[in-house]
Amino acid sequence: MEPSKPAYNLEISTQRLEAFSDGVFAIAITLLVLEIKVPDHAALAGSSLGDYLWHYWPKYFAYILSFISIGIYWANHHYLFKLFKRTDHIFNMLNVLFLMTIAFLPFPTAVLGEYILEPAHKQTAITFYCLGIAMPAVCWLAFWLYGSFKGRLTDHHLKDTFISQLTRRFILSNVLYISAVIISLIDSTTAITLNVVITLLYLLPPAKPQYA
C-alpha cells in the first residue's frame, strides 16, 4: 500500500477500485432477494402457502435473471480490469456511474417480478426492466472507451487488434440491449426473451487477451 516511489503515486493500481466495485456488485446482487417478501397472514387467508410460493415464480424468474446478469457483469469487470494497469480520477468517476446503474437494478427487477403477469402493466414493467439492464452496458462502453483510448490506462503489451475487437463487441452489446428496449415498446414478450438470450450468450467465456 505504500509506494516506495512517490512519483508513481497518481498512477495508482486498480486494487482498491476493484475491491469497492466488488462490494457494490456483491451487495446489489444480494439485495435482490429482499424484493421477495414473505406473504403475511392476512394475504394468505383462503389460499395455501404452497400456492402462494408457487405463484411467486415471476419473482424467482426476475431474481435469477438479474442475479446472473449482475454476476456476469462482475466476472467481466474482473476480466476487464486485468487489462487495465492503472486508474485515474475520471475513470474512478465513470466506474462510480457504472456502479450506480448496477446498484439500481434491484428496483426494475422488483417491478418486473411484481407486474410481468398483469396484462395492464406487463409492457411498462418489461420496458422499464430492459432500460434498467441496458444502462450498465452503456456505462460499461463509456469507461472502456475512456480507459482504452490511445492506451490511456490499458496494459501496453496488449495487441491493438485485441482492443479493437473488444470495442466492437461492447458496441454490439449496446446495440442488442437498446434493441430490446425498442422492441419492448412493440412486443414485450419478445423483448424479455431477447434479454434472456443475451444473458445466456454472456455465459460463454470472454476472448483470451492477446499480447504483442
Added chain:
Amino acid sequence: MEPSKPAYNLEISTQRLEAFSDGVFAIAITLLVLEIKVPDHAALAGSSLGDYLWHYWPKYFAYILSFISIGIYWANHHYLFKLFKRTDHIFNMLNVLFLMTIAFLPFPTAVLGEYILEPAHKQTAITFYCLGIAMPAVCWLAFWLYGSFKGRLTDHHLKDTFISQLTRRFILSNVLYISAVIISLIDSTTAITLNVVITLLYLLPPAKPQYA
C-alpha cells in the same frame, strides 16, 4: 495484481473470486436479521412487548440455523479454495450459481420463521426451507466436480485419494439434504430435526488436506 508474465494471465488466482464470494456470504448472513421485524404499536395492542419478543422464538431459531449454515458454507468455501490453484470462466459462473442459492436463503428462512408454528402451513414452510438449504449443496457439488475433474483447477500436489474422499463426502451431503426434502413431505418435524443434525455435524473440522 499485475502479473509480470502476460502468458499466465488466464490462470488467474482465485483471490478476487474469494473476495466477491466473501462479500455475498457476509451480506446474505447479515440480511437474515432484516426478516425479524419490530412489532408495530398496533400489533402490540393488548399484549406486552416481552411476550411478543418471547413468541418470536421461531424467528430466532430460523435466524440461528441459517446463520450457522451460511457460516459453515463460508468456512468450507475458505477451506476448499485453498485446494484450488486457479479459476476459469465456467468455474466463475458455477460459483455465481452457488452464490445465487446462498443469497436466496434469507427468503426461505423468513418463511420458516413466520409459518413453522402454524399447523396449516408448517409442512410447506419446512419443505420450502429444506429445498432452500439443499440447493447450495447441489451447486457446491457441481463446482467441486467441475474444478477437481482430472485436476482441472486443483493443486497438483494433492493426493488423488484425498480428492476422491472429498467427492464422496460432498455426494453424501447431497443425499442427506435431499433426503430431508423428501422426508419433509411425510414428517416435517423429522426433516427440520435432520437439518439441525446435519448442521451440527458440519461444525466438526473438515479433513486435513493430504499432499503427495
Added chain:
Amino acid sequence: MEPSKPAYNLEISTQRLEAFSDGVFAIAITLLVLEIKVPDHAALAGSSLGDYLWHYWPKYFAYILSFISIGIYWANHHYLFKLFKRTDHIFNMLNVLFLMTIAFLPFPTAVLGEYILEPAHKQTAITFYCLGIAMPAVCWLAFWLYGSFKGRLTDHHLKDTFISQLTRRFILSNVLYISAVIISLIDSTTAITLNVVITLLYLLPPAKPQYA
C-alpha cells in the same frame, strides 16, 4: 495466497477471516439506518415533517449508540487479530458465533428506538437491548479464551503477563455488560446509562501489545 510449503496449509493466516468479519461488521453497522423509516403521508397528517423528524431522537440515539458499539468492536477485532498468528476450524466457528451476535444488533436497536419512550414497554426494550449488546461480549471472551489458551493461536512473542491482562479486561467487560442486563430489571434508565458509559470507556485506546 499460495503457500509454497503445503505442510503449513492448516496454519492458515487470519487474512480471509478478517475480511469476512469486516464484511459482517460493515453490513451490520450500515443496516442500522434501515430501521429509521421515512414517515409516510398518512402518518404525517396533522403534524409537520419537522416535528416528526425531531421526535425521532430515540431512533437517532439508538442508531448512534449501536453504531459506535459495533465500530468499537470492529476496531478491537482489528487490534486483537494482530495478536493472533493463525486460525483453525473451531476458532472460525467461534468467530461466526460472535458475528451472529453482531449481525443481530440491528433488531434490538430498532426495538430500543421504537419503545424507549413508551412507559409500558420501556423496561422490556432496554433489557432486550442490554442483552443484545452483552451477547457479543460473551462470545468475544469465548474466542479469546480459546485462541489464547496456552498460546494456541497467539503470537508466541507476546508476554504472558500481557495476555493475562487482556483476559482480565475482557472478563471485567462481561461483568459490566451482564450487570447492565440485571440492573435493567430494576432500573432501566440506569442500565441504559451504564451502557452509554461502557461505550464511552471503550473509546479509550486499547493497551499496547507487550512483546518478550
Added chain:
Amino acid sequence: MEPSKPAYNLEISTQRLEAFSDGVFAIAITLLVLEIKVPDHAALAGSSLGDYLWHYWPKYFAYILSFISIGIYWANHHYLFKLFKRTDHIFNMLNVLFLMTIAFLPFPTAVLGEYILEPAHKQTAITFYCLGIAMPAVCWLAFWLYGSFKGRLTDHHLKDTFISQLTRRFILSNVLYISAVIISLIDSTTAITLNVVITLLYLLPPAKPQYA
C-alpha cells in the same frame, strides 16, 4: 499481515481501515435503492404503472445525487489515505464517526425523495438533506486535522504547502455545505441547487500530491 518487527505493531498500516471503510461506502451507496419501493397494486389503482414510475423522478434525483456524493467521498477517501502512512486508535474512531454520517445518508435521501415536491414539507426535507450531506464534510475535516496535525499520521515526504492547501480546501468545503443548510431555511430551492453544484465541482480531479 504479520509484521516482522513487533516494535512497529502500533504503527499499523491503513489497509484494514480502508477495507472496512470501503465496505461501509459500498453498502450505504447500494442501500439507497431500497428507499425506492415498488408501487403495490392498491396504490396503482386508477393510474398506469408508467405514470407511477415517471412521477418517481424526485426519488431518482435523490438517488443519483446521494450516489454521486457517496461515490465522490469514496474516491476522495481513496485519495486521502494514500497521504497517510499509518493509523492510530483515535484516528480509527474519527473514521468510524465519519462512516456513521455516511451510513446515515440513505435516511435523509429517502426523506428528500418523498417530500421534495410537497409544498408543506419541501423546506424541511431539503434542510434535513442539507444537514445530512454536511455532516460527513464536518467529520472529514476533523479526521484530516487530527491526522495531518504536525504530520502525525501523514507521509513525511509531503510538502507542508500541499498539506495547508488541502486544509484550506476542506474548510472551504465545510463553509459551502453549512451555507447550504442556512440558505435552505430561507430559500430551499437555492439550497438544493447549491448542493448539486458542489457535487458537480467535486467531480473535478483532486490536486496532485506534492512531495519534497
